Amino acid sequence: MLExxxxxxxxxxxxxxxxxxxxxxxxxxxxxxxLAADYVDVTGVDTMIEQWFEDDRVSQEKRKAGRHGxxxxxxxxxxxxxxxxxxxxxxxxxxVHVINQHKSKKVRARFEPNDxxxxxxxxxxxxxxxxxxxxxxxxxxAAKINEAISPKIYPADRHYSHAELEEYDRQRSQWDRDMxxxxxxxxxxxxxxxxxxxxxxxxxxxxxxxxxxxxxxxxVVPIWGRGHKRCKCKKNGECGHWTSxxxxxxxxxxxxxxxxxxxAERDGNDADTEYTHGYDYHYNLxxxxxxxxxxxxxxxxxRVDRPAHAPGKNLxxxxxxxxxxxxxxGHVTTDLGYSQQSPESYAGLVxxxxxxxxxxxxxxxLGVQHTYKGCKLVEGTWYGPCLPQKLxxxxxxxxxxxIDYQTWRTRIKAREAYALRPKSDTQNETSYVFRCPGHGDxxxxxxxxxxxxxxxxxxxxxxxxxxAVVVNHPDKDLPSCSNKASISIPKSEGARWLQKLSYKSxxxxxxxxxxxxxxxxxxxxxxxxxxxxxxxxxDRRHVGMGKQVIAIxxxxxxxxxxxxxxxxxxxxxxxxxxGFTPLSPFGHAWRRSDDKDHTPHRVTGRTVAEPINExxxxxxxxxxxxxxx
Numbered sequence: 001m002l003e004x005x006x007x008x009x010x011x012x013x014x015x016x017x018x019x020x021x022x023x024x025x026x027x028x029x030x031x032x033x034x035l036a037a038d039y040v041d042v043t044g045v046d047t048m049i050e051q052w053f054e055d056d057r058v059s060q061e062k063r064k065a066g067r068h069g070x071x072x073x074x075x076x077x078x079x080x081x082x083x084x085x086x087x088x089x090x091x092x093x094x095x096v097h098v099i100n101q102h103k104s105k106k107v108r109a110r111f112e113p114n115d116x117x118x119x120x121x122x123x124x125x126x127x128x129x130x131x132x133x134x135x136x137x138x139x140x141x142a143a144k145i146n147e148a149i150s151p152k153i154y155p156a157d158r159h160y161s162h163a164e165l166e167e168y169d170r171q172r173s174q175w176d177r178d179m180x181x182x183x184x185x186x187x188x189x190x191x192x193x194x195x196x197x198x199x200x201x202x203x204x205x206x207x208x209x210x211x212x213x214x215x216x217x218x219x220v221v222p223i224w225g226r227g228h229k230r231c232k233c234k235k236n237g238e239c240g241h242w243t244s245x246x247x248x249x250x251x252x253x254x255x256x257x258x259x260x261x262x263x264a265e266r267d268g269n270d271a272d273t274e275y276t277h278g279y280d281y282h283y284n285l286x287x288x289x290x291x292x293x294x295x296x297x298x299x300x301x302x303r304v305d306r307p308a309h310a311p312g313k314n315l316x317x318x319x320x321x322x323x324x325x326x327x328x329x330g331h332v333t334t335d336l337g338y339s340q341q342s343p344e345s346y347a348g349l350v351x352x353x354x355x356x357x358x359x360x361x362x363x364x365x366l367g368v369q370h371t372y373k374g375c376k377l378v379e380g381t382w383y384g385p386c387l388p389q390k391l392x393x394x395x396x397x398x399x400x401x402x403i404d405y406q407t408w409r410t411r412i413k414a415r416e417a418y419a420l421r422p423k424s425d426t427q428n429e430t431s432y433v434f435r436c437p438g439h440g441d442x443x444x445x446x447x448x449x450x451x452x453x454x455x456x457x458x459x460x461x462x463x464x465x466x467x468a469v470v471v472n473h474p475d476k477d478l479p480s481c482s483n484k485a486s487i488s489i490p491k492s493e494g495a496r497w498l499q500k501l502s503y504k505s506x507x508x509x510x511x512x513x514x515x516x517x518x519x520x521x522x523x524x525x526x527x528x529x530x531x532x533x534x535x536x537x538x539d540r541r542h543v544g545m546g547k548q549v550i551a552i553x554x555x556x557x558x559x560x561x562x563x564x565x566x567x568x569x570x571x572x573x574x575x576x577x578x579g580f581t582p583l584s585p586f587g588h589a590w591r592r593s594d595d596k597d598h599t600p601h602r603v604t605g606r607t608v609a610e611p612i613n614e615x616x617x618x619x620x621x622x623x624x625x626x627x628x629x
Contacts, residue, residue: 025097028082030107033098036081036112037074038278039557042197045190046074049095050118052148052186060175067466070125070137072113073145075099081112081551084558087530089539090551092138099133148545151184153544154249165249187549191302192321194553198298198560199286199327206295206571212328213288214300215519216315218337219526220254220307221552222278222537250545251278254307278537280307281552282314284322287515288330296567297518298560299526300327304549312346318351323353331356331500333515343495356500360510366396370494371623373487375420376435379496379503384437384446385474387418394503412504414494417444418470419502423486431488436481438470445470448460525559532559 040046050073079098083090113119147153153176154168199207254276283302291297303318315338323329332355339348339359347357361379370377374385378392390397397403403411420434421442438447446468451560474481491498501508526532532555533539540551600605 001384014389019095025088025094026046026088027101028079028086028088028098030104032082032085033078033102033107034110035561036078036085039081039197040077041075041114042200043193045193046072046113047076047115047185048111048189048193049073049145049148050115053144055578056148056179061181068146070122071099071133071141072111072118072122073141074113074147075111075133076138076141077550079555081263081557085555086562086598087533087558089533089536090554091541092135092142093469096133096138098310099138099451127426127527134473142542142547142550143544145543145550148546149190149549150544150546151180151187152250187546188303188317188321191304191549191553194326195301195556195560196321196325198557199300201564202296202298203568206567208292209294210286210328211288212330213286214284214319214322214330215287215333216282216284216338216513217335217519218280218282218311218315219523219534220256220276220278221281221304221534221548222276222535223248223251223548224541227400233496248362248543248548250306252309253277254280268534274583278307279304279552280309280311280314281320281534282311283556284318284332285519286409287333287518289599291518292567296600297522299522299556300562302553302556304552306400306547310345312341313349316346316349319350319353319355329354331358331511333358333512333519335516336360340501343492347495347498348492351495351498357498358501358508358515359499360512361497362397363399363504366399367392367495369497372489372493374474374481375489376488377497378415380497380499381415382420382432382434382489383415383418384420384445385470386437386445386470387415388472391415391418412502413506415502416505419444419450420487431490433486433488435486436483439485439489471600473516522559525563526556531562 030624054393076095080090082098083094086093099111102111113122137196145604152169156336172468237584256274256276281304283299286298286300299322303313303314315334319332331348334357336359339357340363341347350357359380368376368378368381369380376383376385376392379395391411391414393410394415396404398405398408418437421437421444423433423435435445436447437445479487501511527535529536532557534552540548542548542551
């Protein structure tokens with residue numbers, strides 16, 4: 001028996017000079033190899049990276065020495081993407097196994113680079129040593145890719161303190177300092193080139209349904225290995241200062257507070273902040289009306305950086321490639337992590353591309369956020385100076401429990417009558433042109449300072465229009481009240497807060513809530529160990545930002561592929577499919593509870609008002625449910 005076990009373990013064919021591996025690595029189906037190869041062909045990333053190798057060699061005036069590498073960039077990328085689609089950790093051993101496993105000429109040809117010169121170099125290098133790929137060849141190639149696209153390269157042989165890192169940066173050669181922005185541009189090019197083709201996998205009839213709306217978020221991607229070390233300058237514990245960096249010095253600490261922190265503190269439980277050592281992955285998800293039914297939720301673009309480092313600029317840079325690709329531009333939905341940034345770091349950059357913003361505000365940022373010539377910017381929308389104070393405080397009063405839900409919704413609706421109306425025919429690149437809510441045709445309010453037009457008066461008399469009566473008359477000499485036709489407000493005024501939809505209005509709620517839920521669901525999908533597996537640091541045991549980015553992008557591509565397959569399966573399903581869980585004879589979807597008396601609960605967790613001791617009603621009252629094949 002032991003001999004058979006040893007033969008099974010040795011069948012993995014370890015590289016020459018090494019012992020047999022301890023486990024048999026899984027194979028990858030040829031169909032996924034072909035899909036990954038086709039995807040790499042569309043991106044052209046392998047050709048770009050090979051060209052960067054040559055550019056760096058020429059820039060550093062290095063002469064060609066030794067034989068060429070046995071592994072091409074194309075093989076590394078195809079194997080990484082194929083492993084990710086198969087939900088297999090793309091370790092170096094696994095990549096080596098995938099490259100070596102296929103012996104058929106048709107599958108082997110899909111690994112080979114398209115450049116005939118590079119192909120001849122690889123074949124010649126393998127003839128000199130052996131045709132079989134070993135770990136060292138793949139490891140050298142991965143290190144070479146890391147040096148070509150990582151903005152900053154640090155020796156991966158020890159831990160560095162902050163002071164040592166700063167000293168290392170000062171002692172960099174002039175060539176290294178000049179290459180930092182160049183490498184960052186390369187990393188952005190690789191990211192956009194590898195993610196945007198995911199949209200091309202979607203059939204054209206579904207791509208046309210997307211109108212350009214995206215939801216953006218930053219999720220932490222942990223890395224393998226130890227993080228920083230804490231300073232123990234206090235006798236009773238740690239002071240919290242970080243004294244040394246991890247081996248991967250480009251990573252950092254992501255701090256996350258629990259959502260139920262106030263309740264945990266109230267109940268006396270531990271509510272410490274959760275820290276994760278890794279990278280922040282800023283990405284953009286296709287959302288909007290019809291997502292999941294008319295078109296799939298696909299990650300279009302992204303960017304990887306240190307946690308909490310320039311989140312607004314990272315997001316804006318990740319959106320730039322969508323515009324350059326000629327895709328439609330709609331709105332961008334984000335959380336508080338981006339809305340708190342200065343307009344120069346986020347809002348101004350995103351709006352300059354042509355996007356609208358949908359965002360949240362903190363509790364202390366509600367109410368009047370900015371004023372200009374009497375006009376009030378209240379929670380992202382410009383209003384006239386006649387806006388009553390109780391409408392200004394509608395959201396804060398509701399959050400503080402001063403008004404009930406119905407009063408809150410009524411006051412939010414009443415705000416619309418006092419909003420400045422855009423005068424679209426005179427818009428320009430630097431200013432917004434508005435009309436007073438009580439001025440001209442289409443007025444929404446009546447004011448003693450303005451005369452109601454005949455058209456508005458006729459509509460009011462006919463009962464087809466209602467004008468809000470201005471009770472709180474501002475100073476008549478204000479520019480917003482004394483202007484004859486319109487008022488111009490520079491776009492720089494209140495740029496940090498402006499958004500197209502009125503905050504907490506019905507339209508805003510219909511957009512923000514569902515789209516935030518969609519991207520949080522995508523976060524869970526991307527991190528789930530059975531799906532995207534981004535939360536499993538052991539699946540990416542690489543040191544270096546460039547290596548990590550390639551592994552993260554491969555996992556993202558796999559997530560997009562599986563999302564598209566599920567969408568197409570649902571889109572091709574017969575119309576007779578009910579699309580929901582069939583009801584029980586009781587008319588509800590039941591589950592067993594953990595209560596001692598086994599009282600049935602609803603799916604939502606709420607108990608039944610009265611225990612059910614009677615037999616179920618006859619089947620005749622149960623709604624007809626078509627059978628699912």
